[in-house]
Amino acid sequence: PVLDMGNLVHALALQPENLEAEFSVEPEIPEGAFTTTATLREFIDAHNASLPALLSADDIKALLEEYNATLPSQMPLGASVDETYASYEQLPEEFQRIENGTKHTATAMKACIKEYNVTLPAPVKTSG
Template sequence: FEPGRYEGLPNEVYHAANGISSTMVKDARVSLMYFNARHVEKTIIKERSPVLDIGNLVHALALQPEQLDEEFSIEPVIPEGAFTTTATIRAFIDEHNASLTAMLSADDIKALLEEYNATLPAQVQLGGSVEETGQSYMSLPEEFQRLEADKKQTAAAMKACIKENNTTLPAQVKLS
């Protein structure tokens, strides 16, 4: 390279070009063995440092401003009102929750469930005696009264019909 300004020249190409940089001169002044190991033999690896990063940034700003976004991560501008801390998120959630309608109390929910359960058809009771079971059996819809009238009707057979009927009914919502 001839001395001068080279626009559009990538930083890596600039530093890889044949020539002596100010860093090389400084290293040679320290020790020619160090200069040889670092720049000729390349046994000493160049480590990243904040100073090197700033140098690369200044180079990019001066010579390659269009590639600044590609080579460097620039801290984004945080828009006004953005959530930046847990406190701002919590404040938003609290404000939103305050705008919601109040939730039902446990007693209100229980009352609504009792109202719903009252609209459902009641289960037919099995009965404690043969007579009670017979009365329950006679209250069943006809499609569940399957026992033949001329044969002996046992309590077990009537209870089976009652249970079959009860399984077709919608279940009540449990309250406890």
């Protein structure tokens, strides 16, 4: 409908509940609201400046290497049966599954060592 001053005054005075349905009223922008990308960018820059400095790549790498140094190392499989047997003997008892009195083959001992190594936490990659 055509807007005339009489209709608007009538709605304001006698039917304020119909004002929003019948007329387009521009919203009031609150104080401090972001109205342009520049004001939003200014806020973001101020917020980012208040944050603590990020660690450098070298600092992060040093922390990861320090963490990796605390992890248990994997048992070597051994190049010979004697080396494999030495590693097998160092396994926790629950991983020494070869029955006493049976032959300790390199394949069987390596299977136990591999089973143990899988349970260890993997080191965090620091390069590549």
